[in-house]
Amino acid sequence: MAERDAAYRARLEAAKQASTLQLLFKAARLLDEEAVRRVSEKPGRPRLRRSHTSLFPHIDLEGTRVSVLAERLGVTKQAASQLVDDLEAMGVLERAVDPDDARARRVRFTARGRAGLFDGLAVLAALEGECAEKIGAARMKGLREALVALLEKMPPGGR
């Protein structure tokens, strides 16, 4: 029994030590938490949730229809509409008319929304700068190269 326990412990330890993926997950989680913490720390900011921010990259400059947003997010249009509702109430997005189709609306950023977006990106850039300082430019470069290579080979087919 004691032997089996020792073997168990040893295998667990080995797995922990070996897994670069676990390190990746942990680092991503911690940094993400830190970024969210810093952004939401700023007073006068609407209380954004992750589901809200995940919408942002999909909003085109000229405005994007709710159904298109839903498709890009992989959710129903009702769900997308709900997110837009929230962000509209916060003054981040607005629904403009679509000149080509009276049924549709074009969801786009307000001036305030754009400003907030850039603020958020600035926070991220600052955090990244701190990381580079801590681990050195060489390691940061290695990190970036590995991630770029990894992402290039990932999306198609998954495996």
Place this chain on the structure above:
Amino acid sequence: MAERDAAYRARLEAAKQASTLQLLFKAARLLDEEAVRRVSEKPGRPRLRRSHTSLFPHIDLEGTRVSVLAERLGVTKQAASQLVDDLEAMGVLERAVDPDDARARRVRFTARGRAGLFDGLAVLAALEGECAEKIGAARMKGLREALVALLEKMPPGGR
């Protein structure tokens, strides 16, 4: 107006290109999804959720009290107890008596739970091997070194 739009677009593009952190988040998310997909693909496995697996690293070999688990997870003991309930029903964990304290129970893995744990770690190791193949050993080493350095300088104080 067209000028402002161009500036907006340019700033967004710059931010996207520059952010190694965003690459990190994306890679972690995709790999995590892939790992979860592979593990839950295996038939005959209990349907674990992330909240369940997040409990595992906190369970000691000799068993761990629910209140300790709650503390380590940063949730209430009721929430931790709920997770243990689920995993007990799946046959992954069990509540053993605590010889030192008749109020307490010691939550520990069942034999089946341990086996499943190692299966999961094996899946992770396989996925990591595939990544290394795709990007090359040198880049994988660079990735690992950067992550180790990063995590060493992160937990205390955060910033």
Place this chain on the structure above:
DNA sequence: GATTTTAGTCAACCTCGCTTGACATATTGG
């Protein structure tokens, strides 16, 4: 030995992030 604290559970409820279903309105296609 009485009182207070600690370990754990039961029950009700909450928010978040979605879904399905029903519907009004506008556009497109035969």
Place this chain on the structure above:
DNA sequence: CCAATATGTCAAGCGAGGTTGACTAAAATC
């Protein structure tokens, strides 16, 4: 011009992942 289709909203509901409050039983404290 009428039927079929597409855009979006309203309403209800659900599962995940928690929370708070009330309670029991066993230790610890005095």
